[in-house]
Amino acid sequence: MDRDDLASVLAGAWQLLVRGGADRKSPLHTPVVASVDGDGRPQARVMVLRKADPVAATLRFHTDARSPKVAQIDGKPLTILGYHPGEQVQLRICGTGRVAMDGETVDGIWAASTLFARRCYLAENAPGSPLPGPGSGLPAWIEGQQPTAEQIGPARPNFATVWLAVDSIDWLHLANSGHRRALFRQADGWAGQWLAP
Numbered sequence: 496m497d498r499d500d501l502a503s504v505l506a507g508a509w510q511l512l513v514r515g516g517a518d519r520k521s522p523l524h525t526p527v528v529a530s531v532d533g534d535g536r537p538q539a540r541v542m543v544l545r546k547a548d549p550v551a552a553t554l555r556f557h558t559d560a561r562s563p564k565v566a567q568i569d570g571k572p573l574t575i576l577g578y579h580p581g582e583q584v585q586l587r588i589c590g591t592g593r594v595a596m597d598g599e600t601v602d603g604i605w606a607a608s609t610l611f612a613r614r615c616y617l618a619e620n621a622p623g624s625p626l627p628g629p630g631s632g633l634p635a636w637i638e639g640q641q642p643t644a645e646q647i648g649p650a651r652p653n654f655a656t657v658w659l660a661v662d663s664i665d666w667l668h669l670a671n672s673g674h675r676r677a678l679f680r681q682a683d684g685w686a687g688q689w690l691a692p
């Protein structure tokens with residue numbers, strides 16, 4: 496990859512994101528997703544990047560439909576922040592969030608998830624609800640066990656997909672030989688602009 500060529504940098508950034516979505520060992524598999532809550536406060540949390548699509552310019556995450564972040568995401572501005580230490584690349588990605596809970600695409604994603612992954616959505620109370628003591632929030636009958644396909648059915652309404660329609664990517668590369676920074680914006684047709692790091 497040519498780090499002094501904008502088109503190559505953009506392609507490289509998407510390559511890192513695609514890998515982040517597909518490879519659990521990639522540091523970009525668990526970026527920070529930042530939103531703004533109803534009081535105007537920034538809220539940031541780690542989320543698993545499930546898929547990056549360079550053609551559609553989207554990122555996909557999964558969450559519990561009952562979690563407070565859902566209200567902070569749908570139709571709202573989001574920033575995704577990741578750092579790849581091996582590549583010494585920071586990616587700061589901005590766009591608009593969308594929450595999808597129903598439809599064929601979401602049903603397909605749900606069906607393709609492992610039963611263990613789907614088990615979290617059996618939690619009895621919304622994420623962030625107070626508990627009387629330490630606990631996973633899962634019903635006792637499923638603790639430490641993989642649910643069956645029948646047992647997981649009632650969890651489906653709690654599953655939500657989060658999509659980010661990317662409208663800018665800020666790429667920062669650290670190097671002793673000279674840092675580099677570039678901003679790519681959909682509004683400019685993704686042409687890119689070098690910035691002072």
Ligand SMILES: Cc1cc2nc3c(=O)[nH]c(=O)nc-3n(C[C@H](O)[C@H](O)[C@H](O)COP(=O)(O)O)c2cc1C
Nearest residue numbers: 525538540541542543557558559562563564622623
């Ligand atoms: C490594 C890691 C991965 C996580 N992945 C997710 C995820 O994919 N989806 C999610 O909703 N929360 C995930 N979480 C939990 C969130 O960081 C957060 O604690 C939780 O979703 C509550 O966020 P909220 O109160 O802003 O809704 C993850 C946490 C860690 C440490």
